[in-house]
Amino acid sequence: MAQAGTLEIQHLRKNYAVNGATLNVLENINLSIRPGEFITIVGASGCGKSTLLRLIIGLDTQYDGDIFLDGRRIRDTGLDRGIVFQEHRLFPWLTVRKNIETGLLNNTRFSEAEKEASVRAHIELVGLQGFESAYPHQLSGGMSQRVAIARALVNRPEVLLLDEPFGALDAFTRHFLQDELLRISSEEGITMVLVTHDIEEAIYLADRVVVMQPRPGRIRRVVDIDLPRPRPRNSEAFARYKDDLLKDFSVGEHPEEILAGNIEQPA
Amino acid sequence: MSAQESILELPAARHAGRNPVLQAGLHALRRGGAIFVFFLLWELAPRFGLVEAAFLPPISQVLATGWKLLLNGQLPQHFAASLARSAAGFALAVVTAIPLGLAIGRYRLFAQAVNPLLEMFRNTAALALLPVFILFLGIGETSKVAIVFYGCFWPILLNTITAVVTVDPLLIKSARTMGLSPVRLFRKVILPASVPTIFVGVRLAGAVSVLILIAAEMVGAKSGLGYLIIYSQYNFQVPEMFLGIVSITVVGLLINALLVALEHRLTVWKRSGGEA
Numbered sequence: 117m118a119q120a121g122t123l124e125i126q127h128l129r130k131n132y133a134v135n136g137a138t139l140n141v142l143e144n145i146n147l148s149i150r151p152g153e154f155i156t157i158v159g160a161s162g163c164g165k166s167t168l169l170r171l172i173i174g175l176d177t178q179y180d181g182d183i184f185l186d187g188r189r190i191r192d193t194g195l196d197r198g199i200v201f202q203e204h205r206l207f208p209w210l211t212v213r214k215n216i217e218t219g220l221l222n223n224t225r226f227s228e229a230e231k232e233a234s235v236r237a238h239i240e241l242v243g244l245q246g247f248e249s250a251y252p253h254q255l256s257g258g259m260s261q262r263v264a265i266a267r268a269l270v271n272r273p274e275v276l277l278l279d280e281p282f283g284a285l286d287a288f289t290r291h292f293l294q295d296e297l298l299r300i301s302s303e304e305g306i307t308m309v310l311v312t313h314d315i316e317e318a319i320y321l322a323d324r325v326v327v328m329q330p331r332p333g334r335i336r337r338v339v340d341i342d343l344p345r346p347r348p349r350n351s352e353a354f355a356r357y358k359d360d361l362l363k364d365f366s367v368g369e370h371p372e373e374i375l376a377g378n379i380e381q382p383a
Numbered sequence: 384m385s386a387q388e389s390i391l392e393l394p395a396a397r398h399a400g401r402n403p404v405l406q407a408g409l410h411a412l413r414r415g416g417a418i419f420v421f422f423l424l425w426e427l428a429p430r431f432g433l434v435e436a437a438f439l440p441p442i443s444q445v446l447a448t449g450w451k452l453l454l455n456g457q458l459p460q461h462f463a464a465s466l467a468r469s470a471a472g473f474a475l476a477v478v479t480a481i482p483l484g485l486a487i488g489r490y491r492l493f494a495q496a497v498n499p500l501l502e503m504f505r506n507t508a509a510l511a512l513l514p515v516f517i518l519f520l521g522i523g524e525t526s527k528v529a530i531v532f533y534g535c536f537w538p539i540l541l542n543t544i545t546a547v548v549t550v551d552p553l554l555i556k557s558a559r560t561m562g563l564s565p566v567r568l569f570r571k572v573i574l575p576a577s578v579p580t581i582f583v584g585v586r587l588a589g590a591v592s593v594l595i596l597i598a599a600e601m602v603g604a605k606s607g608l609g610y611l612i613i614y615s616q617y618n619f620q621v622p623e624m625f626l627g628i629v630s631i632t633v634v635g636l637l638i639n640a641l642l643v644a645l646e647h648r649l650t651v652w653k654r655s656g657g658e659a
Contacts, residue, residue, distance in 0.1 A: 173560050193560050205557035209575045209652040218571065222562040251652045267561075 120186050120196075121274035121307035123149035123172065128181035130167055130333075140332035141167050145181070147326065147335065151274075154301055154308045156322035158315055160365060164333025165311045169277045172309065173199045185275065195223055198268030199277040202284055204260035206252040212263050213239070213248040219270040238266040241300060258289035262296070269304070278310040282317070294320055298345065315365075319357045320347055327364050336364055440622045445629060448622035457611075462630060464606040465596060468524065469634070472531025473592040480536045481581060484543025488577075489569065494544050501541055509534035509595050513602060522603035527596065534595040535588035542584025546577035579653070582646045589638045597631055608634070 128145035131138050142164045149155055157165045170176045172183055174193040183190045185197070198219075206215045216238060220231050239245060242262035252260055261281055268276055278297075282290040294317060301308050312318050318325045319341055327336045339361065343353055422442050429436035452458035487494050513530055520526035550573050558572045600609025612627035 175556060175559060193562050195562050197560075199560045201553070201557070203553065205553050207554060207572065207575070209578075209650070211652075218558070219561050221567055221571065222564065253653070271561075 121149075121151040122184075122186050123147070123275060123307060123309070124182070124184040124187075125149075125168075125172075126182045126184075128168075128171070128179060128183060130164070130171065130176075130179045142171075142179075143332035143334045145333075145335055147338075149307055149309065151307055152301075152305045154298075154321055154323045155310070155326060156318040156324075157309065157311045157326045157328060158313060158318045158361070159328030159333075159336075160313070160330055162333070163328040163330040165328050166279055167333065168328075169199065169279050169309065169311055172275070173197055173277055195225075195271040196273050197275045197277060198271065198273040199279065200261070200264045200268050200281045202280040204252070204257075204264040206260055206263055206267075208252050211249045211251055212244060212255070215252070215263055216267045216270050219267040223271055234270050234272065238270045241269070241303070242266045242296070256289075257285050258293060261285065261293065265297075265300070269300070269306070272304075273306065275307045275309065278308065280312055281310065283312070283314075290317070295346070297321065315358060315361050316349060319343075319354060319361065320349060325361065327361065329364070438621060440625065445622050445625045449626045449629070452623070452626065458626070458630070461606055461608050461611045461627070462634070464604075465600065465608040465631075466634060468527050468600075468607065469531055469592040469596040469638075472528045472533075472596070473535050473588060473638075475528070475532045476535035476539055476588055476592075477585060480539035480584075481543050484540045484581075485547055485574070485577070487540075488544040488547025489573075491548060494548055498544070501537070501544075505537035505541060509591075510598050513599060517603060527599045527604065527607075530599050531592050531596050534591045538587040538591060539581070539584040542587070543577065543581050546580030547573055549580070550576040578649050579646075582642075582649070586639065586642050586646070589642050590635065593631060593635045593638065 125145055125147040128142055129140075130142040131140050133139070145168065147155075157168065159165045167176075171179055172190065174190050174197065177191055190197075207218065210218065213235065216235050217231075220226065220234065223231065226234060239248060242265055244259065244262055244266065247255070247259065252263070255263065265276075265281070281297075282293055285293065297308070297310075298321060300306075308321075310318075310321060322341050325339045325341060327339065328334065329336045339357070341357060343351075343357070347354055425439075425442045427441075428434050429439050429441045449458060487497060509530055512533065513526075516526045516530045516533075520529055554572055554576060555568065558568050563571065596607070597609035597612070600607035601613040604610040608627050608631050611630075612624050615621070615623035615627060
């Protein structure tokens with residue numbers, strides 16, 4: 117795996133026009149992400165963390181400043197980036213296999229044999245062997261999310277973006293998929309950027325946690341997590357990081373709720 | 384007493400679950416019971432003088448007449464004439480309205496602009512336009528196929544437009560992150576996502592095609608089930624008239640069954656296997 121997947125975000129600024137007024141959603145975001153690094157972004161509602169992902173994936177190109185992926189400025193959506201949303205967004209009329217194959221429709225780099233191999237490898241990677249011909253409505257939330265992850269990875273992108281991917285899942289499934297994600301991250305060496313409002317999840321997964329704050333959306337600080345993996349959630353060191361990060365949310369927020377992941381997100 | 388009886392019946396029904404034949408019989412009874420009672424009443428009411436048998440002959444007499452017309456070729460001839468007209472108009476509407484609806488739906492602004500006009504056309508009862516069609520196209524086959532086409536066109540068109548416009552934007556966004564080109568996006572996402580809603584229009588049109596055709600055949604035709612009904616009524620051949628009515632019901636049921644089967648095939652992903 118080449119050391120591709122460097123994300124450079126410089127002086128990023130994003131405004132929305134809402135009823136004639138200008139709303140500053142992101143203000144002066146600067147962030148350098150190394151290849152293969154696992155970044156999590158936490159922040160309260162309206163801090164612009166999901167908007168940041170939308171800009172990186174290329175769904176929205178109206179912004180000031182720069183986002184570079186391996187030195188190239190991002191102008192559109194592309195196969196070098198994959199994304200997983202909170203809702204799996206699988207195509208209900210396609211089977212698991214066909215859904216994953218859809219990710220390859222625009223791929224011209226792979227030969228047919230490579231495509232087939234990639235689909236098979238990614239079904240295996242997310243542990244969905246035997247469910248290839250199931251339809252999305254037959255899958256549980258956790259399984260659907262695995263399909264979505266496989267579909268996002270099937271092009272072998274350099275960066276995988278995840279927008280609260282486990283937010284709608286029960287705690288057990290969430291913990292399980294977090295471990296799966298770490299395994300995939302170490303196996304594939306892909307740069308990961310995961311947005312969450314669950315601080316525990318952020319610490320558990322990340323090499324670095326980016327804390328954002330709203331009005332306007334900006335980076336408050338970046339915290340290195342120097343803990344060996346796997347990280348016991350009940351260890352003292354883990355708790356220290358948690359306490360430290362929770363301080364950022366103590367003013368006018370409800371830490372317990374943030375911890376439990378109960379803070380409402382805007383649509 | 385009767386309440387007690389119905390309670391006592393329950394375990395029997397549950398036992399029937401183990402006997403496939405009995406279960407099938409109970410199922411048929413549950414599904415067909417009401418229809419059976421209806422035909423029984425139809426048979427008995429004229430026989431016992433509850434209604435004038437000259438106006439409502441027993442169903443057995445209607446069916447006997449049907450058998451006679453079947454053998455002398457009259458019924459197949461009318462049946463085929465009606466089916467051909469309604470199928471032609473309906474098929475024409477399907478092949479024109481769906482592509483047009485897809486095209487209009489893709490351009491949201493255009494769709495918004497023409498929608499009031501389309502709504503107006505749809506709400507202009509097709510039958511009210513029948514005299515206009517006859518004026519322009521005569522009383523031959525063309526005017527009848529044309530009016531069926533007209534009646535079928537609008538529900539299909541409007542549903543197709545709605546289908547395209549209301550495709551889940553999240554799915555479109557998701558497809559865009561996979562770098563799908565607009566053409567691929569349309570073929571792979573918008574089209575399949577639209578199928579269920581388009582079919583609502585197609586099934587509506589199926590019912591409309593029969594309805595309008597019969598009325599058109601009553602006004603000006605020399606064959607067809609609508610003609611059979613009105614002609615029999617003029618000549619006071621009441622069993623023939625009822626036969627025509629029953630035949631139309633059969634045509635309607637056939638068309639609907641066909642469309643349901645087709646829809647089932649196209650939307651197999653909605654319910655295939657497993658959990659309901």
